[in-house]
Amino acid sequence: MSLLSVIIPCYNEEENITFFYNEFIKNQSFFEEKEMEFELLYVDDGSVDGTVAEVKKLHERDERAHLVSFSRNFGKEAAMYAGLQKAKGDYVVIMDADLQDPPSLLPEMFSYLSEGYDSVATRRVSRKGEPPVRSFFARRFYKLMKKISQTEIMDGARDYRLMTRQMVDAILSMKEYNRFTKGIFGWVGFKTKWIEYENVERLKGETKWNFWKLLIYSFEGITAFSTMPLLLASVVGVLFCILAFLMIVFIIVRKLIYGDPVSGWPSLVCIILMTSGVQFFCTGILGQYLAKTYMEVKNRPIYLVKEEI
Ligand code: UDP
Ligand code: MG
Numbered sequence: 001m002s003l004l005s006v007i008i009p010c011y012n013e014e015e016n017i018t019f020f021y022n023e024f025i026k027n028q029s030f031f032e033e034k035e036m037e038f039e040l041l042y043v044d045d046g047s048v049d050g051t052v053a054e055v056k057k058l059h060e061r062d063e064r065a066h067l068v069s070f071s072r073n074f075g076k077e078a079a080m081y082a083g084l085q086k087a088k089g090d091y092v093v094i095m096d097a098d099l100q101d102p103p104s105l106l107p108e109m110f111s112y113l114s115e116g117y118d119s120v121a122t123r124r125v126s127r128k129g130e131p132p133v134r135s136f137f138a139r140r141f142y143k144l145m146k147k148i149s150q151t152e153i154m155d156g157a158r159d160y161r162l163m164t165r166q167m168v169d170a171i172l173s174m175k176e177y178n179r180f181t182k183g184i185f186g187w188v189g190f191k192t193k194w195i196e197y198e199n200v201e202r203l204k205g206e207t208k209w210n211f212w213k214l215l216i217y218s219f220e221g222i223t224a225f226s227t228m229p230l231l232l233a234s235v236v237g238v239l240f241c242i243l244a245f246l247m248i249v250f251i252i253v254r255k256l257i258y259g260d261p262v263s264g265w266p267s268l269v270c271i272i273l274m275t276s277g278v279q280f281f282c283t284g285i286l287g288q289y290l291a292k293t294y295m296e297v298k299n300r301p302i303y304l305v306k307e308e309i
Helices: 017-034 051-061 076-086 103-114 132-148 165-172 181-188 211-225 228-258 266-298
Strands: 002-010 036-044 065-070 091-094 119-124 157-164 192-197 305-308
Touching: 002 017, 002 076, 017 036, 017 051, 017 103, 036 051, 036 076, 051 065, 065 076, 076 091, 076 165, 076 181, 091 103, 091 165, 103 119, 103 157, 103 192, 132 211, 132 228, 157 165, 157 181, 165 181, 181 211, 211 266, 228 266
Parallel strands: 002 036, 002 091, 036 065, 119 192
Antiparallel strands: 065 305, 091 157, 119 157
């Protein structure tokens, strides 16, 4: 008998816990056919509603439902990492609690594993039901990442992914504090099959991501998987030096030939403002990487567990 571990990060998902279970269990006959057991790892990411109580209730009904509860909200990345650490399965799948990752896709996903793939990932081809501004910036983000990062990060990729134990162990060997799982999946490599599906809207409750959270998360992705912004800062510096040199030559020549007196402070002010702006911008980029390094060096735990069943 092989074992499948299902990781379900939950943050204030009390209404979805049972629904998810009922939907998942519809695959029962498939698992029997495959002679496969499963464990459901509900990772409670410091929910303030009845999520923990719901999972406990579920555990009474079915012992295969487990709970890992954090001491506070550590974020979905931390929840996924905890799930991967606790998972005992030969196969591991990560799924959202809100049924945006349809469990009905599992049989198809497993069929690819038997074809020799190490991992089956999903991406949504539409962004139906999402605010247009968010879709626009999300698309820009993936385009940018494609240009500035060596790691492949797929547009519209979800965290819904089925993996073999070998790949899970590879992911666990990456112990970084600033986790950007979408990049980590790409970084570890292995043979991945992508399957596409139309966006499904969340069952109950609300999304935990607003525009700012996503924007900050995108910076996380950029700093974690590209050092291109640092290079950009150096390039801008060099360009400005060249420009300044040309200006110096121009002014000296003009003075020698035409004897023009130095005129106008407005142009000077513009130049000062412009260069100091660029300097702050570049210092900011540096600061971002320094901040990430600082957090990394502190070596704090990625999550803290309060309760486990
Ligand atoms: N989630 C989490 N911690 C957080 C935010 C979200 O564990 O701080 C979980 C959430 O409960 C859900 C999944 O991550 O199961 C995806 O979150 P959500 O549906 O809000 O994101 P979206 O699908 O809108 O991108
Ligand atoms: Mg969702």
